[in-house]
Amino acid sequence: MKIQILTRAYALTIEVSTQETILEIKRKIEHFLGVPISSQTLSIYDWELLDGLDLEDYPIVTEGTKIDLTINDHTPSLETRRQMQITVKFSSRKHNIEIDITETVGSLKEKIHIIDGTPIKQMMLFFSGVEMDEDFRSLSDYGVGEFSEIVVFLKTMSRLVTEPPSRKLGFVVQTSSALFDSTCIPLEMKDSSTI
Structure with a gap:
């Protein structure tokens, strides 16, 4: 029936x-x-x-x-659950982090900075091989969910942002040694060079 x-x-x-x-x-x-x-x-x-x-x-x-x-659903629904746990993985360490479901990429970088001390400007976050490069977007926009693993790569920061214009200096080095017989060596270097 x-x-x-x-x-x-x-x-x-x-x-x-x-x-x-x-x-x-x-x-x-x-x-x-x-x-x-x-x-x-x-x-x-x-x-x-x-x-x-x-x-x-x-x-x-x-x-x-x-x-x-x-x-009778005893598990909290997505609407009532506000927190979830993810793993943030560096090359040599990992951290389990509790985040809010509305977390953005930028706010996650701030949490990582607080927990690990890594400078925010050096962080590149990846999930499933895709770089999460827009700080204002939510993690859910990239498909991040409960127990997701986010990989952190560090950008290398260049010390020379822009090299100031330099002048070339010409000079002669004279040796006073028994081996070189007081030889003169002409050199040309930038004024920003060190010895």
Whole structure:
């Protein structure tokens, strides 16, 4: 016979036999709707149907009966969960960091700086091989979720941002050694060079 399983969002019609247990019906619901058995409560007219009994034990169940499905979700939904854990991996170390689901790339760099001391300007963050290069974008824009691993590469900072113009200096080095017989060596160098 066919019965209807009703939730707030949808109705599911399934084929059952009167010898099927409530638990077997819950398995079918789990298969079709993806709701775990432990989260399901089936009832008719506010009477809960018990897992160990079969439909024969409930004479009110006939062809076309509507059974209410209440989903008891004990895990917090994405809307109520605000925090998630990710791993930030450097070449020689890693940190597990608790972040908010609305975290941006820029705010994650700030957290890494606080935890690890790495300068923000030197960080390049990568997730699944893609550089997260826009600081204003949220981590979820890049697909980062619970237990994701973000790899940190460090940029090398050049000491010479712009080299100032220099002059060439010409001079002669004269040796006074028995080996060189007081040889003169002409040299040309930049005025910014060191000895």
